[in-house]
Amino acid sequence: MATSSAVTFDGVDVKEHCVTATADADTGITFNHGLGVVPIVVLTPTEAAAQLSLWYLVSVSATAIVLAKTTAVGSGAVAAQLTVTVIAPQAPVLG
Numbered sequence: 001m002a003t004s005s006a007v008t009f010d011g012v013d014v015k016e017h018c019v020t021a022t023a024d025a026d027t028g029i030t031f032n033h034g035l036g037v038v039p040i041v042v043l044t045p046t047e048a049a050a051q052l053s054l055w056y057l058v059s060v061s062a063t064a065i066v067l068a069k070t071t072a073v074g075s076g077a078v079a080a081q082l083t084v085t086v087i088a089p090q091a092p093v094l095g
Helices: 049-053
Strands: 003-010 014-021 028-032 040-045 056-060 064-068 082-087
Touching: 003 028, 014 028, 040 056, 064 082
Parallel strands: none
Antiparallel strands: 003 014, 014 082, 028 064, 040 082, 056 064
C-alpha cells in the first residue's frame, strides 16, 4: 500500500504531479510543490479509479499540498489516477 507523486512538468510558475494510490486502503498523500507561495491547485482525474477514489484537496500551503481519497473497493490503481496542476498566482496568463 502506498501513494506516490511524480513530477511530470517542472516549470518556474507551473508544476504538474501525477498521483497514484496503489491500494484501496490508501487514504491520501502530502507532497511538496516547490513554488514558495500558496498556489492555485487544479485536480484532473486521469483514470477510471479516480471516480471511485473521490480525491479532494485537504490543505495547501506555500510549500505543500495535502490530498485525501476514499477507500472504496476498486479505488486503488497501478496507473496514475490524478494529475495535480499547481500554478503560482503570479504566473502569466496565456491565451
